[in-house]
Amino acid sequence: MSTSIVAQRYANAFYTCVEKHGELEATYQDMEKLSSRLAEEPLLEQLFSHPGVSRADKKAVIDAHLGECGIWLKRLLYYLVDEGRTALINDIGSWFNARYRKEQGIAEIELTTAVALQESAFEQLLRSLEDKFAKRVLAKTVVDPDIIGGLVIRHEGVVYDGSVRTMLQEINRRLGGGIGT
Numbered sequence: 001m002s003t004s005i006v007a008q009r010y011a012n013a014f015y016t017c018v019e020k021h022g023e024l025e026a027t028y029q030d031m032e033k034l035s036s037r038l039a040e041e042p043l044l045e046q047l048f049s050h051p052g053v054s055r056a057d058k059k060a061v062i063d064a065h066l067g068e069c070g071i072w073l074k075r076l077l078y079y080l081v082d083e084g085r086t087a088l089i090n091d092i093g094s095w096f097n098a099r100y101r102k103e104q105g106i107a108e109i110e111l112t113t114a115v116a117l118q119e120s121a122f123e124q125l126l127r128s129l130e131d132k133f134a135k136r137v138l139a140k141t142v143v144d145p146d147i148i149g150g151l152v153i154r155h156e157g158v159v160y161d162g163s164v165r166t167m168l169q170e171i172n173r174r175l176g177g178g179i180g181t
Helices: 003-020 024-040 042-049 055-065 071-083 086-104 119-133 164-174
Strands: 106-113 136-143 151-155 158-161
Touching: 003 024, 003 071, 003 086, 024 042, 024 071, 024 086, 042 055, 042 086, 055 071, 071 086, 086 106, 106 119, 119 136, 119 151
Parallel strands: 106 136
Antiparallel strands: 106 151, 151 158
């Protein structure tokens, strides 16, 4: 069985458990913090997945370095240590967070603009996107001056590209490679 399927099963079981106990929102926040922490500290993830590190040492690391995690996430981490499944932590977190966002009606997007948007413009854009997707929108913003203007939205593997750079490239393509050639 692939590790992705195993991770999905663990995530679904964990999701059901915390939902039953009314700890879904808090656990989602904890899972987001853990995912960020593991991304910031790759050695921490390597420690969890390394077979040469004892279970006791892994639990000590959880206690010492992941103290901000809630009790439910700590229980999951201890369980994964006991089962020898700590290499699945990132995948379980991804599946758990994806299910949470899906069931809570949250669209996660990446929004790329040429310049940083003013707060009022950003809020107006978010409201517009929420209407379009019929979901609450969580946006990660990226500033990329190379797009010249406009914006690029990435959502669930789909790219909505309204950048000036892409529009100019399309004009160039339609004109057969350029003007005067």
